[in-house]
Amino acid sequence: MLGLVSAQTVVxxxxxxxxxxxxxxxEVSGLVCSFCATGLQGxxxxxxxxxxxxxxxxxxxxxxxxxxxxxEMIDHDINVDEAITMITKSGYEVLSVYTNRTGEKIEVRxxxxxxxxx
Amino acid sequence: MKNNPFILGLIGALVFAxxxxxxxxxxxxxxxxxxxxxxxxxxxxxxxxxNILSSYFQQTYWLEGVYTWHRAKRITFKLPYHMIxxxxxxxxxxxxxxxxxxxxxxxxxxTNYKRRTQNFGFTPQIRIPLNEEKTSASGYLGGGISLxxxxxxxxxxxxxxxxxxxxxxxxxxxxxxxxxxxxPYHDNTSNTGxxxxxxxxxxxxxxxxxxxxxxxxxxxxxxxxxxxxxxxPMVENGKKTQLSKGLFMNVGIxxxx
Numbered sequence: 001m002l003g004l005v006s007a008q009t010v011v012x013x014x015x016x017x018x019x020x021x022x023x024x025x026x027e028v029s030g031l032v033c034s035f036c037a038t039g040l041q042g043x044x045x046x047x048x049x050x051x052x053x054x055x056x057x058x059x060x061x062x063x064x065x066x067x068x069x070x071x072e073m074i075d076h077d078i079n080v081d082e083a084i085t086m087i088t089k090s091g092y093e094v095l096s097v098y099t100n101r102t103g104e105k106i107e108v109r110x111x112x113x114x115x116x117x118x
Numbered sequence: 119m120k121n122n123p124f125i126l127g128l129i130g131a132l133v134f135a136x137x138x139x140x141x142x143x144x145x146x147x148x149x150x151x152x153x154x155x156x157x158x159x160x161x162x163x164x165x166x167x168x169n170i171l172s173s174y175f176q177q178t179y180w181l182e183g184v185y186t187w188h189r190a191k192r193i194t195f196k197l198p199y200h201m202i203x204x205x206x207x208x209x210x211x212x213x214x215x216x217x218x219x220x221x222x223x224x225x226x227x228x229t230n231y232k233r234r235t236q237n238f239g240f241t242p243q244i245r246i247p248l249n250e251e252k253t254s255a256s257g258y259l260g261g262g263i264s265l266x267x268x269x270x271x272x273x274x275x276x277x278x279x280x281x282x283x284x285x286x287x288x289x290x291x292x293x294x295x296x297x298x299x300x301x302p303y304h305d306n307t308s309n310t311g312x313x314x315x316x317x318x319x320x321x322x323x324x325x326x327x328x329x330x331x332x333x334x335x336x337x338x339x340x341x342x343x344x345x346x347x348x349x350x351p352m353v354e355n356g357k358k359t360q361l362s363k364g365l366f367m368n369v370g371i372x373x374x375x
Contacts, residue, residue, distance in 0.1 A: 013233065030230025032272045034301075035143035035374060037309045038341045043146060062306045064272050066233060090146035091189035093230050
């Protein structure tokens with residue numbers, strides 16, 4: 001089940017996730033291994049405007065349902081394209097990005113799955 | 119009960135095919151890691167259950183490292199320190215020394231699926247002797263090639279690795295390692311979890327065939343991983359009288375950054 005969006009929640013891989021106002025949620029294909037989480041957390045937490053007080057240095061990674069949550073500082077947005085590049089360099093692919101900038105409506109960016117990586 | 123001096127030189131080292139850190143990490147650009155492993159094996163009985171008053175026991179500490187400069191390209195090293203105790207009738211010999219340095223360049227082609235990731239690996243390896251003196255475990259210049267496939271979902275892990283080694287003054291070696299397992303526990307908040315696997319290790323040389331098998335347990339927390347292998351010989355055949363590999367045990371701790 002890919003990205004069924006309601007007012008404040010989205011269903012990713014059968015898991016209902018609430019998208020908070022100051023968070024970015026990325027659905028990541030191939031994100032299944034334990035050490036994936038370590039690599040992603042390290043990379044994503046170094047992005048500008050990540051709120052390191054939340055989660056583990058501002059990043060939560062769920063390898064069971066293959067998504068990452070980045071907490072943003074209030075009134076600041078992270079650079080989502082940099083986050084996508086970071087995830088790609090970590091060996092994974094971003095399938096979709098969910099934001100809730102206004103706190104009222106979830107916005108979705110979807111990316112075509114590219115299976116092969118060199 | 120007659121001793122056969124042939125046997126001791128043939129047991130050799132179990133050339134370990136797995137790559138640091140625990141075959142899994144780091145996958146990210148610029149990632150690096152290292153691990154320390156302790157392994158031991160040996161026996162005082164032959165593969166044909168003959169009583170020959172000989173024994174061979176080997177303990178090895180391995181220092182291993184990996185650097186990933188691109189997610190599909192890594193370089194690794196493995197440096198062993200061997201402690202060998204061998205007995206021929208009344209003659210007991212003990213030796214401690216660094217073994218042969220193994221350098222490898224694992225190249226991986228990853229494919230990501232929605233709830234699974236897999237990779238095919240091609241790994242050229244070279245073994246460089248650090249000492250001129252030859253022992254059963256070291257002193258051989260060699261080159262090897264490994265072909266591997268691994269697949270991982272949240273719940274299952276599998277690894278197949280076929281490899282071959284040739285040496286300057288030693289029989290060529292063909293090997294197969296298989297790891298099949300489950301991932302029964304993972305906590306996303308603390309990134310803590312456990313793998314339980316089964317390992318099958320096959321080694322074929324002109325003079326012997328050995329297949330060992332046993333359980334593997336691996337636990338991790340954040341960037342630290344601990345792995346324990348215990349294996350017993352399931353098949354041991356050889357043209358010459360040889361000692362059994364005996365109980366094989368490996369325990370290691372790895373770190374990635």
